[in-house]
Amino acid sequence: xxLQMASLFASGAFIIIGLFAAVxxxxxxxxxxxxxxxxxGANLFLICLGYKAGGVVPIFLPGMSADWFAANSAYxxxxxxxxTSIVIGASTLAVMLALAMVLYRKHGTLSVSEMMGxxx
Amino acid sequence: MNYLIPLMVVxxxxxxxxxxxxxxKDKTVKAISLVVAIxxxxxxxxxxxxVQYFGGHDPTLIASSLPSNLVGALAASYNTGIVYVFENxxxxxxxxxxxxxxxxxxxxxxxxxxxxxxxxxxIFMGIASVTALMLSNDIFNMYVFFxxxxxxxxxxxxxxxxEDNYEIAMKYMILGAIGGPMLLLGVGFILGTIGSVNINDxxxxxxxxxxxxxxxxxxxxxxxxxFGWLYSAGLPPFHxxxxxxYSKARPNGSAILQGFSVLCMLAFGIAMYKIFAYIPYFNxxxxxFAILAMVLSIAMSAMEVDFRRMIAFLAVGELGFIALGFGIxxxxxxxxxxxxxxxxxxxxxxxxxxxxxxxxxxxxxxTRKLGGLIAADSTMAIMVLLGGFALAGVPPFNGFQSKLxxxxxxxxxxxxxxxxxxxxxxxxxxxxxxxxxxxVYLQPKPKELKFAHEKIPKATVFSVAVLLIICLVLGIFPxxxxxxxxxxxxxxx
Numbered sequence: 001x002x003l004q005m006a007s008l009f010a011s012g013a014f015i016i017i018g019l020f021a022a023v024x025x026x027x028x029x030x031x032x033x034x035x036x037x038x039x040x041g042a043n044l045f046l047i048c049l050g051y052k053a054g055g056v057v058p059i060f061l062p063g064m065s066a067d068w069f070a071a072n073s074a075y076x077x078x079x080x081x082x083x084t085s086i087v088i089g090a091s092t093l094a095v096m097l098a099l100a101m102v103l104y105r106k107h108g109t110l111s112v113s114e115m116m117g118x119x120x
Numbered sequence: 121m122n123y124l125i126p127l128m129v130v131x132x133x134x135x136x137x138x139x140x141x142x143x144x145k146d147k148t149v150k151a152i153s154l155v156v157a158i159x160x161x162x163x164x165x166x167x168x169x170x171v172q173y174f175g176g177h178d179p180t181l182i183a184s185s186l187p188s189n190l191v192g193a194l195a196a197s198y199n200t201g202i203v204y205v206f207e208n209x210x211x212x213x214x215x216x217x218x219x220x221x222x223x224x225x226x227x228x229x230x231x232x233x234x235x236x237x238x239x240x241x242x243i244f245m246g247i248a249s250v251t252a253l254m255l256s257n258d259i260f261n262m263y264v265f266f267x268x269x270x271x272x273x274x275x276x277x278x279x280x281x282x283e284d285n286y287e288i289a290m291k292y293m294i295l296g297a298i299g300g301p302m303l304l305l306g307v308g309f310i311l312g313t314i315g316s317v318n319i320n321d322x323x324x325x326x327x328x329x330x331x332x333x334x335x336x337x338x339x340x341x342x343x344x345x346x347f348g349w350l351y352s353a354g355l356p357p358f359h360x361x362x363x364x365x366y367s368k369a370r371p372n373g374s375a376i377l378q379g380f381s382v383l384c385m386l387a388f389g390i391a392m393y394k395i396f397a398y399i400p401y402f403n404x405x406x407x408x409f410a411i412l413a414m415v416l417s418i419a420m421s422a423m424e425v426d427f428r429r430m431i432a433f434l435a436v437g438e439l440g441f442i443a444l445g446f447g448i449x450x451x452x453x454x455x456x457x458x459x460x461x462x463x464x465x466x467x468x469x470x471x472x473x474x475x476x477x478x479x480x481x482x483x484x485x486x487t488r489k490l491g492g493l494i495a496a497d498s499t500m501a502i503m504v505l506l507g508g509f510a511l512a513g514v515p516p517f518n519g520f521q522s523k524l525x526x527x528x529x530x531x532x533x534x535x536x537x538x539x540x541x542x543x544x545x546x547x548x549x550x551x552x553x554x555x556x557x558x559x560v561y562l563q564p565k566p567k568e569l570k571f572a573h574e575k576i577p578k579a580t581v582f583s584v585a586v587l588l589i590i591c592l593v594l595g596i597f598p599x600x601x602x603x604x605x606x607x608x609x610x611x612x613x
Binding site: 019022023035041045046075077081084085091092095096099102106115 | 290316
């Protein structure tokens, strides 16, 4: 199994574990950790798309011919997209953790079923 | 190059930052907010139709300087940067969203003595992100602005300080944190199959058979983007949480939030239609979700005793009509869906702000505790009733025109049963609304009902009146917008 395929499987595992935690686990913090797993799985999937076995980093240096560079460099677009995606993921996570703190102070529990059971 | 196109996004972002900085100074914040809220629809009207290339350049200009092994290849035609496309359809929706935002901000200032910088920050950031979503011709960029929109929606609920707003915000956040990555994965599958995230590049690759249109990557990508679309629009299975979100915001916030949902739905709906309309069962899937949205949301609204929740369900049900137009998939039905979307932004804003005055006066939205409010302000009561008529599709309002178009399109396409369903749902909306109106305004006032405020602010009455006038104008002269929607829909199919 090459590195790209292994990473794709890992991203799939991240997403499935994350979905399980987000849907089935009652503890809010564990749910949020699951959501972080989903986000990172999606990021890893995008990174895998730009991987090229034996390729070079997509920076055009003096001495490289344009044709050789086009044939051998990794695809840079997914890397650029993942940078943005990581920022969004971090923001989402920060907001969720802030909300979790407020909800814990209000209800005195991290159990989602208990919190939402109180909701009218 | 038309610099007003990026300004449509830049101006509200700058405004958001400035009002947040001047949060403590009420007069400054109010002045800046009102100027920007007027500027947003004005820029949409003044900007010329065109394309804006960010960072990269027009692909036709750089094709000549490419390495020899790329000349004539698929990559040679790719857009190398983010592209904004501004046509008349974007003009209409950004203008309407701008008007709703202006009126909502005006209402907020009238009803709240001390304005909140963060609340206005969230409103302007939300407007910037949905505007960018509408303009963007790039599915990854759309995902980014969709996520920012979702965060601002959560922020608006939290900043509304209503009962249980944190719980609803968290629930929406959790679902969004699943919906968002699914959308990103969908984008990833398309990127992996085609190599670009630009919608024009994707269509070019598909229509010139550079990739197999039925490759698993594209089909999985479609399924994941469809999931994200359902979440962004609040269609089933997300209709309950979406309606809860609307009902937990301040009335002016709800008016803006539903506008955001409509624009998200449209932007992704149009993008999906451009890319995936060839997939078998595409239309069937959209029609299925549309029927579920219409039936479930309207049934739930009929059972509600909380009028804010009732309007929220009605708003989500109306989104089903938009989806139905997309699902039928003819030029006329898509034009009807776009017209319905434009109407939905205005009518639901009218109802949220108009019915919101009941909450402003009494601090309750439970219809069992309300009654006799026509005595408090009969003008507002009549305007709310007329808004309800527009929602249900009673002539001569705009809702009637768009629903008539939708029913005609369904009949023309041979979907008689869908036309009948649309009529039945409209009738149920009418009775649900009239029942709620009767309970709140016409039945005797309960003895225990106390008023928190004596009068409705004039700015709120003005806002509702402006929205009602727009409903009436679009109802009497529908060709103002349909002349733009019909050719656009023709180009889409």
